Amino acid sequence: MTLQTLxxxxxxxxxxxxxxxxxxxxRPILVGRMWRLPIVFAAIGLFALSGSHGASSVTAVDAALLSLELVVSLGVGAAMGALATIRPLSSGDGAPDAPRFESRTGWVGLALWFVFIGVRVGIDVWAGALGSHLAASTGVIFVMVAANRVARTAVIGLRVSRLATVAPVPAGAR
Structure with missing residues (x-):
C-alpha cells in the first residue's frame, strides 16, 4: 500500500x-447554503488535480474511468435527492429567508452513500491495475463527491421549489 492509498x-x-x-x-433546507459544499469540494479537487503529475496527460483509460465514475456520482446523488424525505418545519421565526422545509435521506440514503463509496474504491483499484494515476488520485475523490452533492442539491432544490409553489406553508403552521 502506498501513502496515497492510505x-x-x-x-x-x-x-x-x-x-x-x-x-x-x-436538516433545514437552505438551497443556497447547500451549493457551498460542492463548490468547495470541486475547487479543492481541481486544485489537487492541477498539481498531480498525471493531470497533464489524460489517457483514454483515464477518460473512460472518470466518465464512468462521474455518471455513477451524479446518478447516486440524484437518487439521494429524489429519495430524501422533505417535510415542513414545525417552527420558524417567520423571516422571509428562514428555511421552510427540512430533509433527511435516512438509511436508504446512507446505503446509497456506501454504494457510491464502493464504486469509488473499485474504480480506484481498477485504475491502479490499469496504470491510471489520474483516475486514482485524491483530487478525483473531491471532484466526484462534489458531483454527487451537486446532483443531490439540484434535485432537492427542484423538489422544494415545487413544494413551495404548490402548497405554501401557512405562517401559523411553522
Missing amino acids: ANAALILILVGWIGIRQLTW
Missing part, C-alpha cells in the same frame, strides 16, 4: 462518517 482511505472514511451522519439527521 491517505485516500482515510479521506474516504472521514467523508463517509461526516456525510453518513448528515444523511440520518433532519
